[in-house]
Amino acid sequence: MSTGKKVLIVGPGFIGWNVLDLLVAEGYTVTGFVRRDEHAEQIKASGASAVMGDLGDKAKIAEQTVKHDIVFHTATADHLPSAEAILEGVKQRAMKGQSTIYIHTSGTSVLDDGAAGSIKSDKVYHDNEKSEIDSVPDDAPHREIDLAITKAQKELGEKAKIAIMIPPLIYGFNPNHKRLTIQIPTLTRFALKHGYAAHVGKGAAVESNIHVMDLARAYIVLLHHLEKASPAQTLENPYYFCESTGSNEPSWHDIATLIGESLHSAGKIQDPKPKELTENLYGDVFGPYTGAVIGLNSRSRAVRLRELGWKPREKDWKRSYIEDELPEILKEETGDFKGYQGTVAS
Known part of the structure; x- marks a missing residue:
């Protein structure tokens, strides 16, 4: 069960809303950063609070990050400004001596080989081999954001615990x-x-591929691991695949x-x-x-x-x-x- 820590979910949509439900059930205090009034009412009905805003509102996202111990970004894998805003909030917390857990959502399109349907590749990537993931080109899909996060992770060192969830084709x-x-x-x-x-x-x-509910549970398993792990342990490898x-x-x-x-x-x-x-x-x-x-x-x-x-x-x-x-x-x-x-x- 939760110890009362506050959680911010940026973009609690198809993935994040399922994560939100599980967090609320475990007793976390959860806030969703949402664009639409209708969805705000939906997540309130799920037991969370809502803050209205757009992914481009960096100041607001950073402000909300500062107020929360744990942050999930589940809105998109392709919006650098919102990820930068979260990292800015994490850095501000670090300056105050406050540690943050940040779990970002990327995606396995980062592994795209450009086959365009022509062949089945024998190449399989394993998340316990960090070098395999780091071998993809810097201009691969999602990679710009992933690299910004890993750079910030190195700068923050043991002042934050940061992980990148990399799901494949999601169904469910x-x-x-x-x-x-x-x-x-x-x-x-x-x-x-x-x-x-x-x-x-x-x-x-x-x-x-992965069912969305299996993926949601994976975020919770990862969160509990980060809560228990030492900051030094989390620096070794930020990447986590999730496939069934x-x-x-x-x-x-x-x-x-x-x-x-x-x-x-x-x-x-x-x-x-x-x-x-x-x-x-x-x-x-x-x-x-x-x-x-x-x-x-x-x-x-x-x-x-x-x-x-x-x-x-x-x-x-x-x-x-x-x-x-x-x-x-x-x-x-x-x-x-x-x-x-x-x-x-x-």
Whole structure:
């Protein structure tokens, strides 16, 4: 149980709201930094407080960080100013002699090999081998933010405990929240609009995956570890993968096949067979980032979380899609769908 420490969650959305629920259940005092009044009311109903603001409001984020012992950033892996604001708040606390735990959310798109669906890679990254993660290019997706955080970690030394959670493809559905993830639902909406399921290139590339509830529990396991660990221990390696698949990762062709077969069975499309996604239609999925988002090889192993006692226990991606996500998507009006317009964490 919590010792009464105060927690700030920047962006308690699809991932962070689930983390928030678990923290509240353990007795932490939780504040969510949110953009919309509607969501503020939702997290208040979950037992947290809400502060209204935008990710670009660096002064406000830094101010809120100073007031909290623990900070999670779960809004996006691609917004440097908000991460810098949290780090500024952590530094201000350090100047007062106050230690902070900061857990940032990155994503395994940082491992993108540029395959664009052409091949399945044999390269697998392990989070207990820091050098493997540090071997990725500085201009890899999410890497700019990750490097800013690791630089600040070195500067702060033992004055803060900082970790970077790096989830892969996230799936799953919490019926209490009614929120869907990004990649597979976007591909499903594309299929509903165009009449076929699609994949980039040959669809041969593979990505590890994780159910959002298993991921939420992983954040709590990581938090408890950081609470107990010495500051010196946390400096050795900030990276934590979180995957449930092991070597049984689906290819993007496998994912498109399930989408096609499921929509065909539901009477929504005539042909269940997936097809290659042509570049002129990238705007109806992830725009110029399509190749990196749904054509990458991204194979990760959560060695460190398993060593801490975490284990996945939710439905696999296929069962979750058929039983939970697809029924929700079929309730939507997707005829005018024009692709996903936000950023993708994984």
